[in-house]
Amino acid sequence: MSSRFSRRRRARVAYPVLLLLAPVLAAGCSAPPSAAPNSGGWVGPTAPATAGQPATPTASPAPTASPAPTAARASASASPTRAGLRHVFPVRASNVDYHPTHSAYPGTDIFADCGEPVVAVTDGTILEVSRVDRFDRRGPLGPNNGGLSVSLLGDDGVRYYGSHLSAITAGIDVGDRVRAGQQVGRVGRTGNANNVCHVHFGISPACTGRGDWWIRRGVVWPARYLDSWRRDGNREPAAEVGAWRRKHGCPKAPTAGGEAG
Template structure:
């Protein structure tokens, strides 16, 4: 009776032990779960048949990503140059290809090389100041006031005087006191004045208003090439007014001439002072006998005609 009770107890104990072992097993044959073998447990597991070996789940390989493309840019916007003054300017030669000096040579002016007959136009709105329609320059004298040949000057609304010289001709209606617009025709490029033996060009100079007697002022006081560069490239409001007025305040309205001031002396034929030799007379006794007689070949004689 007692032995039967002990047998049943042993059977129950074996069943309980078997049930616990099954509860701890995983669904894979021969693979045991670790202490933390539930969901979210580490990926290292024991492999059946090789208890000491472990298997590691590989990390996912990063996939290459396409390079990001920059957004498509819009067409560039042309921004006009900044407005630097209330005045508007034009390049003084219109409709022709030009070149010009950008450095100081003798005077602060420039020579704008252009084909003969090209248009010289007003660089700014203003009033005509001087007009010279006659080419009076002569190489023998090289008078400073005549070196520009035919020329026109205007006093711009900006208070600055502009000179265009070596002109072939002056436009109709261009006379002192006439009002002109920016870009208005003033004359045609030529070779008058001391440009007679050079290529056709425009003598261009910037200064301030003076009387005609101070011709050296109109020939150029302010270096013009920076302004010409700006006007040619489209910056129409770059003005020489400030620089011109500042220099006039420093030098005065009529500074003395300092460059190319003297003209050459005109060369005239000289009369010989050598006396004409007296003809030999047969006898000087006639003069002695007639002391009032006058020899027409002496200094005191009366010349014919």
């Protein structure tokens, strides 16, 4: 009986002592290291201690940022009929003029001094380049009348064509990407230009993309778009060109006029 009483008494005495010692014991213990930020809760391994120095935790490696998309990838992902593209006047010259109409088919002759820069109307990809003047008055009429020429498929889905050039800019080749205002050639009088310095300018859908000169020369009247671009406007021909194609398709031969500008 006395033995059990003694054990109970010692236990009651021990509890206050432990409570008094708790703050001292806590002060002598290190808190566990917290997880490194952005580490997913993982803490790097402890580096071995050197002589006279305590071991230190090794920092976890910093996460690697994903590379930013390159301009090429961004361009490749863009819609081929992207709306809101910038459009510019196709000839960069102070002394320039053009007819609102043409001969037997929609198109425009833009008159400027030979050698003045001809530029891409909008962002796009070069479809055709003719660096040799193969025009012959004896025929065939049509395919070679443009002389030196460039056609561009704009990112708006519209084909833009300029011919009678005196030169094609070096480095401009089929498949190249160009930006609005980038020089692609110079005003000239090759092909059937009748010795008059000008650029024949045509707007059309890219039906076959190559060789369809009777479509490439122009299917919608360019003048109202040229009027806008000359005033730094941005009137877009994509809707009119799309409507023309839905109505006419892609004719397999010329339907009016035998000559291409």
